[in-house]
Amino acid sequence: MWNLLVVEDETIVRLGLRYMLDWDGLGISWKAEAANGQEALKALAHEDIHIVMTDIRMPGMDGLELARRIKEQYSGVQIIFFSSFEDFPYVKEAVRIGVVDYLHKPTMDAEEIAAALKKATAALEQLHQEPVPQAYTDKDRDHLVQLLLEAEVLPPDWAERWQRLGLEAIYGQGYQLAVLRMAENETAEPQTALARFMSFRYFLEEYTSREWGGILLSREHKELVWLLPLDGGKAEAGAMQAYLDQLEQSLFKMLGIRLAYSYSMIHRRAEELPEAYRGAASREPVSGGKLSGIIRLATAYIDEHLLEDVTLARTAEQIHVSVSHLSRLFLKETGQHFNEYVTAKKMLLARKLLRDSNRKVYEVAEELGYANPHYFSKLFKDDTGLTPLEFRNQ
Structure with missing residues (x-):
């Protein structure tokens, strides 16, 4: 049986959820409840919890902060959010950093909740049957690349981690790096600006890492860094410019957002990543123009x-x-x-x-x-x- 912790500040919601499903039939034990993030962390410290279902909006520590704490301290715990429409940009970001699924709180039904829980238990079964070192997760791979981008001095174990994470197999022949921003980013409201950046990010994910390969990293919700491998013609001389021209046109056509970008020379060695990033970031961005x-x-x-x-x-x-x-x-x-x-x-x-x-x-x-x-x-x-x-x- 997998142990469940439900985090929700409304008692009536917790009660309704508890009696909505056949938990034994799902192979899940309703192990603990919490009304906020602090109570949830205490429960995690004292109970063997495998799955956490949590609301995103709660007094004190919200669900996003709780999810980050759980991922830092209990990496194997599977997290499911339930939320409202207005939380969408934040929930989607949480999903991307490791949350199993999210449910729309006002309309979620037993079938939808069961499906999300089955995804969580499937992930747990795979994790327990085939233990994967934390270093092999996408999160840690991205974390290492982020670390190297800004490193003044490379960490002593960077080469071993680079090899162990499989990055040498991807970038061993070389790579090129691009810094991508929105040409216009003057929205006054922070929530609107974040939602707009998320749209920008999701769109670029469709046309960079998914279409042409490589890693796309978000940096402080201000810019994206795309690391494109030199593999099978990718990142050859002129290829990056052609990709970015296509990306700029598609982005403007679909979202009305102009792309500002700069990119590095082709590099062959992983230890040149900080140089590649500094070179790209220091160049004058190229932009297709601005909207009124x-x-x-x-x-x-x-x-x-x-x-x-x-x-x-x-x-x-x-x-x-x-x-x-x-x-x-x-x-x-x-x-x-x-x-x-x-x-x-x-x-x-x-x-x-x-x-x-x-x-x-x-x-x-x-x-x-x-x-x-x-x-x-x-x-x-x-x-x-x-x-x-x-x-x-x-």
Whole structure:
């Protein structure tokens, strides 16, 4: 049996969750409860906990901070979040750093919760049957690369860790490094700025590490560092520039965000990583241009309210311009009509939801504001060439 800790400040939610499922049938023991992050850490210190289900918003220590503490102190513990729509950018970031799944708190049902728990127990079974050293996780691999990027003096064990993490097999023939930023990043509200950066990051992940290989690292929600291996023609002279030109065009077309970038020379040795990063970061960024203040405000509003009913009229009202002026300016500067832009952003988010969660297609459609799942599937296929199920199963 796997031991479960549930962290939720509302007693009624904990009670409802406790009697919602056949825990024995899932092979899970409801071991402990906590009302906040501090209580949860105490329970983890005294109980043998394998799975933690936690709300993201709680008094005192929130779920994100709790997840970080758990990953630092109890790396094998599997974490599941339940949250509300407004927490989406933060939850997705947590998922990316090692949370098993997240559930929409107001609508989660027994089937969806059971599916998330099965993902957690499957990960635990694999971990216990085939113990994998912590050094082999993506998190530690990324951590080592982050460390080397800024190192004044390389750690004494860096070469052994580089080899053991498999990085020598990836970058042994050489690499090239790019620093990627948003050309316009003047949004006043921190939460809106973070949501916009997350959209920027998710999009780049689709077109860099997933399409062309390498590692993409986020640095303080301000810039991304892409480490591209010299392998099979990648990172050859001129290839990085061609990739970045394609990336800049796609990013602007899909999200209305201009890319500012700089990149290093080709390097052959791992110990040259700090030099490669300093060289790229010190260069004057190349940018495809900037959007006007009106369109920056409009796209920021869309980012913040993407899961709501975002319309041209409502956006125009919020940024205090006429509908006709916003419509004309939007098409002129982005090359897309307003509705095309919103749909493209929703389809990008749909790809993330389909890939990173067990939600049914109609649930993803509803979350994105489409009452008709068949219409959502048509839009998705127009955008990707695949139906949602085909995309998930590929």
